[in-house]
Amino acid sequence: MSMMFTGTFVGLLAICAVAQCQFFDALYTRVLDKAAGTTIPVTGSREPVNVSIGMSLIQLTSLDAKSGDAEIDVWMEFRWTDTRLSWDPTNYNNASIIRLPASRIWTPDVMLYNGHTSSRESLTVVDSNGSVAYMPPTTVKTRCYVGRYKSDGSVICSLKFGSWTYHGFLLNLDKSSNEVYLYDYNPVGSQWEVTEHNVQRNVKTYSCCEEPYPDVVFILKFKEKRNSIWNLFD
The missing domain is CATH 2.70.170.10 (Neurotransmitter-gated ion-channel ligand-binding domain)
Structure with missing residues (x-):
């Protein structure tokens, strides 16, 4: 029974790790898509x-x-x-x-x-x-x-x-x-x-x-x- 619990726990950790990676992938993708390459982020001619x-x-x-x-x-x-x-x-x-x-x-x-x-x-x-x-x-x-x-x-x-x-x-x-x-x-x-x-x-x-x-x-x-x-x- 303990072995079954251990296997279930490890499986849940693996699922959480994958979910966490997928979560950060989405955030990274969104931020980099908005980065506009390497252009300077000015908002106005005198700003x-x-x-x-x-x-x-x-x-x-x-x-x-x-x-x-x-x-x-x-x-x-x-x-x-x-x-x-x-x-x-x-x-x-x-x-x-x-x-x-x-x-x-x-x-x-x-x-x-x-x-x-x-x-x-x-x-x-x-x-x-x-x-x-x-x-x-x-x-x-x-x-x-x-x-x-x-x-x-x-x-x-x-x-x-x-x-x-x-x-x-x-x-x-x-x-x-x-x-x-x-x-x-x-x-x-x-x-x-x-x-x-x-x-x-x-x-x-x-x-x-x-x-x-x-x-x-x-x-x-x-x-x-x-x-x-x-x-x-x-």
């Missing part, structure tokens, strides 16, 4: 898509104090709203969040202006109201300022991000925080310590045009850890 950008420092992989060449591992954070991706949770068993591939929806073309990045694509997290969060693990390669290294042992890395093709009337870029997040930073094995980490937003205009061009700069100041060389100057 831009507001995109916030943040950065979590994970590891300073390498930093050359002579050239300033640096490789830094970070988690980027992009947030925006695309109402085309919204749905009524009551129609889908109160599901309020789904995960979608970034390649299947519009994502902001925000790039690093003064260096190169390589990202590992991760899923976006989409809320039923259309808000999107995208946090790809990213490796940054840039050249930092080393002019103060000889005087105080510090190197300053300024990472400037902005849209590659959209002006501010279409894509309004803003910072999500005044600081670079250090919650997951791993300093183990590094000869450098982080002494400053702030974020600045700038808006540039040109004499030819009225459109603004916003950018966000993440500033990381690294200082060489005190060792026998620096102790000579104490």
Whole structure:
């Protein structure tokens, strides 16, 4: 009798699992059908898509104090709203969040202006109201300022991000925080310590045009850890 009960229970679980998959299939299909490919989700000529950008420092992989060449591992954070991706949770068993591939929806073309990045694509997290969060693990390669290294042992890395093709009337870029997040930073094995980490937003205009061009700069100041060389100057 117990074996019969166990078999019935397992069968019910299998049926529920299939039903759950079918339920999510319907939701995914509906949302992606409304996504309109990769076109920017603007609703009016003067109503831009507001995109916030943040950065979590994970590891300073390498930093050359002579050239300033640096490789830094970070988690980027992009947030925006695309109402085309919204749905009524009551129609889908109160599901309020789904995960979608970034390649299947519009994502902001925000790039690093003064260096190169390589990202590992991760899923976006989409809320039923259309808000999107995208946090790809990213490796940054840039050249930092080393002019103060000889005087105080510090190197300053300024990472400037902005849209590659959209002006501010279409894509309004803003910072999500005044600081670079250090919650997951791993300093183990590094000869450098982080002494400053702030974020600045700038808006540039040109004499030819009225459109603004916003950018966000993440500033990381690294200082060489005190060792026998620096102790000579104490």
